[in-house]
Amino acid sequence: MDGHADTVVLRPGIDGIAEVFHTHLRQHAYPMHTHRSWTLLIIDSGTVRYDLGRHEHGALDRTVTLLPPGVPHNGTPTTAQGLRKRVLYLEPEQIDTGLVGRAVDHPMFDDPLLRHRVHQLHGALFRQGDRPEAESRLELVSERLRQHLRGTVGPAAHPDDPGLAERLRDLLDARTVEGVPLAEAARTLHAHPAHLTRVFTRRFGMPPHQYLVGRRVDLARRLILEGRAPAHAAAVSGFYDQAHLNRHFTRILGLPPGHYARARRMGAPSRLSGASERP
Incomplete structure (x- = not known):
């Protein structure tokens, strides 16, 4: 990878998040590989093309991408300026592994609310002392991801437990x-x-x-x-x-x-x- 000065790696000490990875890729292309974690990706500039589950996909700066654990994938920036991305590696148990197949079929979400929540979570993770905020934002992000994978995104009512x-x-x-x-x-x-x-x-x-x-x-x-x-x-x-x-x-x-x-x-x-x- 070139552009090492533009790379930040963080192990935040938050249950459910194995690693935070920010980088600017200019020329590097990832070969086929796998992760033990869920890979939650947002792009700040540029676009990326990748193969997942024998299908070709692309990710844009307005979308959220979720790559499931154990499934081979690659990645290549497709613009001259390269790719600026922020990645959260979520522990496997953070999202039901029974949803891996859904993620292989539909790894990208064009959901402004989800993207904003992921952005807010990154901010909380890099602010010292804001662990409670990061934990609650992680739960909101994870819940939204599960809803997408289960096809239940919408205004479904959740009855409150009095008190x-x-x-x-x-x-x-x-x-x-x-x-x-x-x-x-x-x-x-x-x-x-x-x-x-x-x-x-x-x-x-x-x-x-x-x-x-x-x-x-x-x-x-x-x-x-x-x-x-x-x-x-x-x-x-x-x-x-x-x-x-x-x-x-x-x-x-x-x-x-x-x-x-x-x-x-x-x-x-x-x-x-x-x-x-x-x-």
Whole structure:
């Protein structure tokens, strides 16, 4: 492969994702090969031609491609500028292996919502400290892929379990600082992770990871009001570091925590200059 400087490889430490791979291919053509994982591909520029299951396919920058584990495939960029792609290698159990045949027959999805969700997942994986967001976005992506492969994409209703969203909220409130992995929450509440995320989002208007971040920002805000330094507030509120707090604090409140701390000091009550004088 040429263009090594344009390649990024990440092992994110998220259950269900074996590897993240970003690269710019200019001339390299992949020979026939297989992966043990599901290969989830989006293209940022260029196009690629590939063979899968003895059929020729092509992938465009608006589509999502899912190549199943254990099935030989190749790949060749078809434009002069090469191919910029982002790939997620999903663990085999992330998608029912009984759907491999469907993926061989229909490996490409022209689905703007799915592509946007995959893009958001890549962003979360490369932001330090955003593991809860990455987990919930992975579940949404995986659910959409399963729906495509089963032919059930559409507005099918999913009945809510009364109180399920509230039970997850209580769990997040109890573990705001340390957090709770989505898979663990699903086991604790006896619900599928994707269903849990969907029910919570419908009930509270935001996904669980966004709720958890808001609770952490609220905790950091109270600590800063008590006079704690932003770095300390970040450490004890569950943020990866102060930069992680800065990003979310600014997004929610419109100013960084350092400015918030200075504004608090300027607005603090102080003695009047003549307070010690007799009336």
